[in-house]
Amino acid sequence: MRFQLAYVGIQVRDIERSLAFYRDILGMRIVRRARVPETKGEWVELRSPDSRLLLELNWYPEGSKFFAGPYRRGDALDHIAFYCEDVEGAYRELLAKGVRSAQAPFMEGGSLLAFVRDPDGLWIELNGPAASS
Amino acid sequence: MRFQLAYVGIQVRDIERSLAFYRDILGMRIVRRARVPETKGEWVELRSPDSRLLLELNWYPEGSKFFAGPYRRGDALDHIAFYCEDVEGAYRELLAKGVRSAQAPFMEGGSLLAFVRDPDGLWIELNGPAASS
Secondary structure, rough: OEEEEEEEEOOOHOOOOOOHHHHHHHEEEEEEEEEEEOOOOOEEEEOOOOOOOOEEEEEEOOOOOOOOOOOOOOOEEEEEEEOOOOHHHHHHOOOHHHHHHHHEEEEEEEEEEEEEEEEOOOEEEEEEEOOOO | OOEEEEEEEEEOOOHHHHHHHHHOOOOEEEEEEEEEEOOOOEEEEEEEEOOOOEEEEEOOOOOOOOOOOOOOOOEEEEEEEEEOOHHHHHHHHHHOOOEEEEEEEEEEEEEEEEEEEEOOOEEEEEEEOOOOO
């Protein structure tokens, strides 16, 4: 199975305040922006001009199970995403290798997603197309 | 001033354990690896085949001022790095715009580095060539 690093997502406490920094001061451009009904939150994908690297800002409202409260040093890492063609197969393969599950495969916005944990416990997203039936 | 997103660095608790996951299971390749005398730690830059995105694993030994102890959810974000040609100028420009400093410009391994804080407080690295004299 091939995994391709896609982006790193950080959690921000105030999305407009963070856009004022990453977009307006550091000059990044918005690639995509979406609200997430499941979390009642929102994400924004940004990139620097001339760069294909993506940074994702994730925001969760108070009351969301992901809401983190005030920032503590370093705690803004939300997840690291890898593209893979076959999310179901990749998820099974990783669990067979002893990797811990965080969330079984599920559909979101036309993509098939699943989450496992890296050795420290942080969430690794597997992101791919919907399975063909 | 132009800033170009370079990579995201995460903090890991055990670098060999993390390499067994990111390199051996997810198939990433080591681009560069170095020990850092200043922190007594080590970092490893990884990328997926066919991807220019970099992920940096940072490890700090117990006793280092950056040592974080056991993982708490989400707290593995070490820093986000942006390349810029003129680190001194970029650092001054950001502070003039109200951005908070984390560490004034300093040389490390032939590069000029400086750190500022994003609105939540996380460390943003400015990374560029040594200033010409």
